[in-house]
Amino acid sequence: MGKALEGLKVLDLTQFEAGTTSTILLGFLGADVIKVENPATGDAGRFAFSEKRDEGIDSFYFIFLNANKKSVTLNLKSEKGKELFKEMVKKADVVVNNFAVGTMEGLGIGYDVLKEVNPKIIYAAVTGFGTYGPYKDYPCFDIVAQAVGGLMGMTGYPENPPTKVGTGLGDSIAATNLTVGILAALYQREKTGEGQEIEVAMQDSIFNTLRPVYNFYYLMGKQAPERTGNQTKLIAPWNSYKTKDGWVVVGLLTNPLWENLLKAIGRDDCLGDERFADPLSRGTHHEVVDSMIEEWTSKRNKMEAMSYLASRDVPCGAVLDQKELMENQQLKEREMVLEIEHPKRGKHEIIGCPIKLSKSKVDIKSAPLLGENTNEILSSMLNLTDDDLTKLKEEKVI
């Protein structure tokens, strides 16, 4: 079986999360993703979060974000390094980066330069706020994007501060959007023969996830709703419930699902009760609804509650922690949890590809060591000889 993106050559200048999360998808889907890294330090995420950085061992942070890629070292601050990079661009399809705005231009390898080198090149960048507008020069990490993009303002309980999501959503959703942009530009290139520039901003990408909630904003006469934790106050049940060993959630809208729930928890006596006639009525009586459900869940373990309710067609999920996720049978069967072997870390679990294509099998390969593929790629791509490579190494270009 082939791979969807077989033959696609991606030069990956990304670091940390926002860019690497985009290119890992391209790698999973079969593209040849070549990380171009600084010979001294590599992608800033390689060692920054490693407890073994003194031994030069990559962090799990890096390993999780850079599976299915290759690594070439190249000093882009040296003239020779820039020159070699441009030679690589001539033979590549895509260049991706997530540097601060202006960094690529400062290095002399911005899109204006690279499109002269190869008019077919697709040049993609994730930044915090994009390349124009009043915030364009503002620095941005994930927590900033979650604040300014609107996610925090909608999340959490009113007695606490607006709450950030515990993972890098600003990075993750922007990265996935960038991958869409890259593939769309490739589609356009098939017809026009020309590359183009793509930019995705983290603020824009977080904001875009608010699309459906603007319904309530308009219903309330253009007012921002208060934060209400897990309960929406508008409909019920839509909340988290205590169990003997943790939490489950139940969320449903339609009456048939509500009836499934009542039967499952032995509350047939409430079938036909006017207070629960539709989602909004149930919302008005959400305290009764919630206590009825929690009375049932609190006597059970969370996995037991989930499988009992879900198998009776009630939308219910257990709140899983990171350890439980790694041991979750569903995620294992979906090949979302896999075991791989890293040359220095040994065997460990890793997260697989969330996009399943019937004709493009994903084989997970461990993230590359720094410069692992330098010689192989520079010799095959640029026809450099062993002597050339030795000299470049001496000159600290690679």
Add this chain to the structure above:
Amino acid sequence: MGKALEGLKVLDLTQFEAGTTSTILLGFLGADVIKVENPATGDAGRFAFSEKRDEGIDSFYFIFLNANKKSVTLNLKSEKGKELFKEMVKKADVVVNNFAVGTMEGLGIGYDVLKEVNPKIIYAAVTGFGTYGPYKDYPCFDIVAQAVGGLMGMTGYPENPPTKVGTGLGDSIAATNLTVGILAALYQREKTGEGQEIEVAMQDSIFNTLRPVYNFYYLMGKQAPERTGNQTKLIAPWNSYKTKDGWVVVGLLTNPLWENLLKAIGRDDCLGDERFADPLSRGTHHEVVDSMIEEWTSKRNKMEAMSYLASRDVPCGAVLDQKELMENQQLKEREMVLEIEHPKRGKHEIIGCPIKLSKSKVDIKSAPLLGENTNEILSSMLNLTDDDLTKLKEEKVI
């Protein structure tokens, strides 16, 4: 200027959020997205959340999720409807749905059938848990995916329940992954001439966003970390801070950024202080760090604090609510907030496209009314006459 996906024909059977969020991206990028809707009710999201459902006026929920699409009504439960749908599939590139597992097969228009009708068709589906594994038949709404995918377990303050994100992240991230899958399959089709099946599960997609946080899991000897609200306890500053009129966040890692902060808030006296020598030391002293910052922010308004700090290269963002987002100058200049006109709702703001391609301009078009394009599309795509259309309408097929 052209559009990236010009000429791409997408038959869109999606409803609510998870599917519609995928196809709206295709529409923004220039694909011809044709919603195929039940003549009686349409996409279940059209009226479900509309305060004017009795007047047949679409919800803002629907309007926000279905810009840049067309609408054809077709009763897929009737034999004639199925037949016409298959005729449309012969001339289409992509079919997308987010029905429960088995629904398409139950209607007789599963992939096994459609690939016989058109071997080039790309068939894409978002579901809660995918089509295999022990959870495959479990019902799933967004809150369930956030629980079972691991996002809730990582979000919120320890004194509160694991906390869901205030918007439909499970839908949104799964949808974006699906769009990646569709475009990758199109790329593969250019070479093989064949379509394929794509599936994306909400649980998988949420879980995939946890990729970077598994670093801490391994650092802690494969233990799930506790929820700690906005503070990570590992590094500082990385938290939310009170201002006179709301909240800002500050998050930074490197020492140069830390020094920028100290100078900006007039705490040059702490430059060189051993307690703050690196991110981890600052983490150990996060209470001191946090109170130092809050002392400064609490005397200022949030927008003032943000622009002051950010323009001094300190990653800082104001927590914006939905109203502030709609009025945000950056989002306006990025064309993420636009004004459009809906035939029944009049002028209103809408969220634009988060993916910016230099050679594919996005023109936002209002979501279609139910069946707005039925006649136009069935006559042009299937050569039906006015008489044919009248008859189909009488038979309640369209």
